[in-house]
Amino acid sequence: MTFHAFHGCLDREKIDGNIFIVDFKAELDMSKASLTDDLDDTVNYGIIYNIVKREMDIP
Secondary structure, three states: OEEEOOOOOOHHHHHHHHHEEOOOOOOOOOOHHHOOOHHHHOOOOOHHHHHHHHHOOOO
């Protein structure tokens, strides 16, 4: 995931921001999803993205 965020120690970093790439990895049991083929039984990548984005929005 790529974000433009305002992290850093220098004033310029806090004003201009920078590009950050976040690599997220998780392990989970997908056996139920493979049997049901139901999206409700699998991972919602949008929710994961929103959680990471919310953290990246904190300077």
